[in-house]
Amino acid sequence: MRVMVVGAGLGGLTLAQGLRRAGIDVAVYERDGADGRPQGVSLHFDDRGAAALRACLPPAHLAIAEATMGAPRGQALALSEVDGELVVVGNRVLDxxxxxxxxxRQVSRRLLRAVLLAGLEDVVRFGAKFTHFEQRPDGTVQAWFADGSTDTADVLVGADGIGSGVRWQYLPQVQVYDTGKRMLMGASPLRAVADTGVPELIGDNPASAQIGTTMMAMGALRFQESPRAARDQWLPDLRSSAIDDAEDFLMWAVPVTQERLGAAATPAAIWRRTREVAADLPAVLRAVVDHAWPDLTVALRIxxxxxxxxxxSSQVTVIGDAIHAAPGFGGNLxxxxxxxxxxALVEVAQGRSEVRTAISEFEDAVRRNNAPALEPHP
Ligand SMILES: Cc1cc2nc3c(=O)[nH]c(=O)nc-3n(C[C@H](O)[C@H](O)[C@H](O)COP(=O)(O)OP(=O)(O)OC[C@H]3O[C@@H](n4cnc5c(N)ncnc54)[C@H](O)[C@@H]3O)c2cc1C
Structure with a gap:
């Protein structure tokens, strides 16, 4: 059996690792280059992502991924300014x-992606923008790419994110809405913001401060093990700036409307805009934004x-953001x-199921699992 995956994001790469580990022939086609486009520095990673990595990754990949996560996070903190000082005013159990x-746990998005890519160099084709597919009478699927190349497989998986071209052709009835909200996200080296007191105040918990009309969410990633030491121990051949340059950081996120973001488009311009938006926040939070790495700042569309x-169901299917968008935990989904x-595909490869049946059962499970995430936003 041969599987074609469009998109080398969290979903597509986890799938490719899992298929390869099960001895199934897989090819991944990715529009962007190996570094991908900026999607923010970190992710809140939960049991769903952890179970997927345990099932899909080879042992050394799993070991480095687990060793480089932050400490467990069990509660979310609410911060406010009281008598000129930023303090914790409430907490909520994350349940x-x-x-x-x-x-x-907090994980570095770039580091996780580098680990997911490791060992797949021969099956991931970068700079390959999917354009369309055709389901052929012999039960296979042919896909075309912008450079005119084509490939054929038994199964085509759209793991190509919220703007999915596979979904656009396969499920044209699906509506995607721009909420008009944007998330300004960035990160500041922990060493540079230690004297603000914010890292100590929040520990390893996610926290948010609502001051007037401006909100800032934040979270520290203190690598449990040094990424370079973990790499040297588990995947010494893995070369990635996400590991070479890794250091503990404080991520921050400020939601704004598209109107409030304005025309800022480059990372540096978005960072400057965030500093303006943060003008209403307490001085210690402004200092956190001031000390950010400008080139890691992004404005993500919600x-x-x-x-x-x-x-x-057929031999074409979709996973991840291509079929359900959940900004707070969509990576885990x-x-x-x-x-x-x-x-499901292992069942097919081992002769215990047939492609359409296996995909139909998979799609039913996705609908059941993601039902809460699929609720329309208020
Ligand atoms: C502000 C914000 C905060 C978030 N925080 C979290 C969090 O803390 N935890 C969490 O779990 N999730 C979080 N998410 C959600 C998470 O980022 C996404 O759900 C996750 O990245 C989806 O993974 P994916 O593999 O489905 O798609 P993506 O990561 O979007 O990957 C899709 C890939 O497909 C490629 N592609 C697209 N079109 C084509 C084409 N035509 N041809 C070839 N390749 C193509 C893209 O280049 C990309 O590499 C957040 C999202 C936002 C917006």
Whole structure:
């Protein structure tokens, strides 16, 4: 069996690792270059992502991924300014109920992606923009790419994010909405912001401060083990600036409307805009933004996909943001989808199921698992 995956994001790469580990022939086609486009520095990583990595990654990859996570995070803190000082005024247990974020750990997005890519160099083709596919009478699927090249496989998986071209052709009824909200996200070296007192105040917990109309969410990533030491121990051949340059940091995020963001487009311009937006915040939070790495600052678009009624299954399917957008935990859902699909395709490869049946069962499971995330936003 041969599987084509469009998109080398968290979902596509987890799936590719899992298929390869099970001895299934897989090819990944990625529009961007090996570094990908900036998607923010860190992720809150929960049990769904952890289970997917355990099932899909080779032992050394899993070991480095686990060793380089932050400490467990069990509660979210609310911060406010009292008598001119930033203090904790409330906390909420992270329990995953009612579509809320479950407990987890902070991970470096770039580092995780570098680990997911390791060992797949011969199956991932960068600079390959998917354009369209055709389902052929013999049960295979042919895909075309912008450079005119084409490939054929038994299964085509759209892991190509919220703007998915695979979904656009396969499920044209799916609506994607731009909420008009943007998340300004960046990170500051922990050493540079230690004297603000913020890292000590929040520990390893996610925290947010609402001051007037401006909100800032933040979280520290203190690598449990040095990424370079973990690399040397587990994957000594892995070369990545995400590991070479890694140091503990404080990530921060400030939601704004597109109007408030304005025309800022480059990382440096977005960082400057964030400093202006943060002008209402307490001095210690302004200092956190001031000390950020400007080139890691991004403005992420917040999109929404309303629940999609079941469709007839075929040898084409979609995972992750391509079918359900969940800004706070969509990466975990994408990895969970990859895990489920990998298990379903192993059943096919081992002769215990047939492609359409396996994909149909996988899609039912995705709809069940993601039901809370699929609730329309208020
Ligand atoms: C502000 C914000 C904060 C978030 N925080 C978290 C968090 O803390 N925890 C969490 O779990 N999730 C979080 N998410 C969600 C998470 O970022 C996404 O859900 C996750 O990245 C989805 O993974 P994916 O593999 O489905 O898609 P993506 O990561 O978007 O990957 C899709 C890939 O497909 C490629 N591609 C697209 N089109 C084509 C094409 N035509 N041809 C070839 N390749 C193509 C893209 O270049 C990309 O590499 C957050 C999202 C936002 C916006």
């Amino acid at each position: 995953g109920t009612a579509g809320r974020v479950p407990p987890g 999109g929404m996909i309303p629940p999609v009624p079941a469709w007839p 994408a990895m969970q989808d990859a895990h489920l699909l990998r298990d």
